[in-house]
Amino acid sequence: MKESVVVRKKITFYGWVQGVGFRYRAYQAAQYFGVTGWVKNNYDGSVGMEIQGTEEQIDQVILSIERGTYIRIENMDVKTLSVNDEERRFTIK
Numbered sequence: 001m002k003e004s005v006v007v008r009k010k011i012t013f014y015g016w017v018q019g020v021g022f023r024y025r026a027y028q029a030a031q032y033f034g035v036t037g038w039v040k041n042n043y044d045g046s047v048g049m050e051i052q053g054t055e056e057q058i059d060q061v062i063l064s065i066e067r068g069t070y071i072r073i074e075n076m077d078v079k080t081l082s083v084n085d086e087e088r089r090f091t092i093k
Contacts, residue, residue: 008037008052008081011062015074017047022071023092029064030090033057040093052087 013022018041026039026049035053042048051058066073 010079011049012077013047016072020070025068029061033060036087038091
């Protein structure tokens with residue numbers, strides 16, 4: 001069983017990630033799995049996300065996004081950030 005320690009990650013997704021419902025799917029998955037943070041399109045065609053929850057919740061959100069029609073994540077750049085204790089929801093920027 002994985003630990004339920006809350007972490008925050010900054011993830012940049014590359015591949016077929018814009019114009020394919022990625023942000024909406026991320027938002028729905030975030031609501032379902034109870035994580036906080038945000039997701040937005042980047043100017044270079046990638047999608048940026050800051051996500052906060054347990055490792056297991058974050059993994060489930062990413063797996064859920066990957067199951068989306070037309071979405072193809074080819075690469076991810078992941079950095080660990082400090083937890084934001086004030087954040088209460090997940091938003092699309």
